[in-house]
Amino acid sequence: MESRRPRLLSPAPAADEQDDRALVEAAATGDAAAFRELYRRYLPIVHARLTLMVGPGAERDDLIQQIFLDAYRALPRFRGDARFATFLNRIAINVACDHLERRRRSRARYEPLAEELLDRLVAPDASAESRASQRQDLAQAFEHLEAIRPKKRIAFVLVAVQGVSLDEAAELLDANAETVKQRVLHARKEITARIARAAARARSREGDR
Secondary structure (H helix, E strand, O other), X not given: XXXXXXXXXXXXXXXXXXXHHHHHHHHHOOOHHHHHHHHHHHHHHHHHXXXXXXXXXOXXXXXXXXHHHHHHHHHHHOOOOOOHHHHHHHHHHHHHHHHHHHHHHHOOOOOOOOHXXXXXXXXXXXXXXXXXXXXXXXXXXXXXXXXXXXXXXXXXXXXXXXXXXXXXXXXXXXXXXXXXXXXXXXXXXXXXXXXXXXXXXXXXXXHHO
């Protein structure tokens, strides 16, 4: 899973950031149209990131609404010391982490990611055979992520899947870069071990036939 992949979420241009600040200031004073514009701009970003963090389950749309509601309520406390995208992503990560913890305790059924989304995550310049192999590896990784603790899972998705730098991930996760690095390494080891055990069980079943 080390091949270069396209970033689903790219930093906003400086002009957009300035426009965001104006919209945030207006929305914080109760301007509903300004907040609707922020919602329109960032819905695709939140949708993409949340899908990778929690999967495509039916509850995802409710979580998206919760994220934007939490963001709206928090706007009066937003001082502009970070980009609005960072502020919103932090809220999304907190909502996702709480949801994953609840889901892990309830042992909810896993829903696989769509082929279309997996295809967007593999290296665009790879051969057809390599892309197919990468999609399979990603599908397996996401399936086994269900058993990983939320903080390690989200760090792994940000860094290993989306290609976010350790420093950027640390900012989003309110942690230092070394902590994020360790979470990613531990998640990778757990996923690798689970895939190996699943493969061994499959070989054992084949041998019993």
